[in-house]
Amino acid sequence: MSNTAKHLSVSVWRGFADGHYQTFEVPRQDNQTVLDVVTWIQRNTEPSLAYRFACRVGVCGSCAMTVNGRPRWTCRTHISKVVDQDGKLELAPLANLPPIKDLVADMRPFFDKWEKAEGKFHPSKTRVDPMATISPETTKRQAADKAIECINCGVCYAACDSVRWNPAYLGPAALNRAWTLANDERDAGGPQRLKAVSANGGCHSCHSHQSCEQHCPIGLNPTESIAGLKRLTVDAYIRGELS
Amino acid sequence: MRLYILQRGTAALMVPLIAIHLALIVYATGNGLTASEILARTRGSIAWGLFYQVFVIAAAVHGAIGLRSVARDWLRIGPRPQTGLMWGFGLLLLAFGTRAVIAVVFPGSLS
Structure with a gap:
């Protein structure tokens, strides 16, 4: 799958500290942030997915997650910046903080x-x-x-x-x-x-x-x-x- | 705070000492001095003895405090073992270093 593949393969951390990664197929769009991907999963595939966001424009600082092993604002991270050659994406809660559930860390x-x-x-x-x-x-x-x-x-x-x-x-x-x-x-x-x-x-x-x-x-x-x-x-x- | 000051202070002190020590190595190797020729110059020299003893003390203090931080971060040991390790390592460095200084300034005195 190339960097412009029609679908993304997104591994999302599920559960608590002893949780696991669950993989979702997400349609790729031309203009799509990591937060858009997470929102798409929750609205279309997994309604119980927990994540945190508010402003969606890099002002509130609440949507930070670990994206492909690196902490980032998901609202200001375009997919093209982080997705690898295989169209794979890995999302986890912020490191160094206790996980609450799925992508939410205890601040x-x-x-x-x-x-x-x-x-x-x-x-x-x-x-x-x-x-x-x-x-x-x-x-x-x-x-x-x-x-x-x-x-x-x-x-x-x-x-x-x-x-x-x-x-x-x-x-x-x-x-x-x-x-x-x-x-x-x-x-x-x-x-x-x-x-x-x-x-x-x-x-x-x-x-x-x-x-x-x-x-x-x-x-x-x-x-x-x-x-x-x-x-x-x-x-x-x-x-x-x-x- | 005191440990931080001591570690940074000894680091600052060692900057010129290391520069002189390296210059000395370059001079000795560049001129092809043998060990006995070097010892002939350092024997009985209070100045070189003081120079290297200060170096040894600074290195022992600096290294021991640094090792304490490394042990805290990587071994996750408590404050008491950290302090024990710091003192143990520092005294060991001080003993070995002092022994080396005595051997250079007073050759034969330790044999």
Whole structure:
């Protein structure tokens, strides 16, 4: 079967952690994303197939799955980009997360670590204070802007070797978020955030393999953000603010 | 955090030490020096003794902390075995390295 075959042979992970692959024949179309394929299977062949999606246009980050062994947004992955010579496609839930059912992974560990990395904003002002004026020209703001577009799809987390090897590791997305807040002039959570990201499983557990950068669908570079956090923690250690 | 600082600090320290060590190897092999000619130059040299002892300490600290991370990631062992492995490997490197430094600076003293 060539790359332009009329049907795709799609192996889809079914069941739970101890599940198996089930193969479906799906008609191929000229313009077809991986998410279209999954939707076709659920609507036409296997109504019990579980998968997750919302926006279908690369904004919400909920449809990420393992496509031919690689984590991807299925809504923005055209079939022609991933299907092999035999017209075969293999779909599984995101790696490094507990599977719930079929193509749905449990995102709770991902967001728990996001909170553990102090990924939330700590306001330094009240609502009665005047609005902060942030210059887009400052080095800190530019560093934050460079990393801020993350939509928490979990692709980097699924691609990360350090997450796979070290269950305590907070992961690229959580640390990337911590880096954006560390560069936010309005945020007052700096000291506790640096403590959180330098604890066991924090930024120092990153081996800089850069799989996160390689796989990020919007081209962010969490490894660079983590390197920034490493520099901040070393500076804080030298100043005696971290032990 | 302390281990990270120690590992990165020893890495930075070893950069010039490795460069000097490699330059020395190139010089010795380029000039066809024999082992006895090299030992004649290092014998009794406090400077070379200090240079290589600092190198040995830095390598022992750096390697042991690195091995701890590898063991954590690949062997999935707990914190206590990680620490035990780190100390064991570090002390072993320190002992072997120190023995080599003594042998180079004070040849014959270990036989």
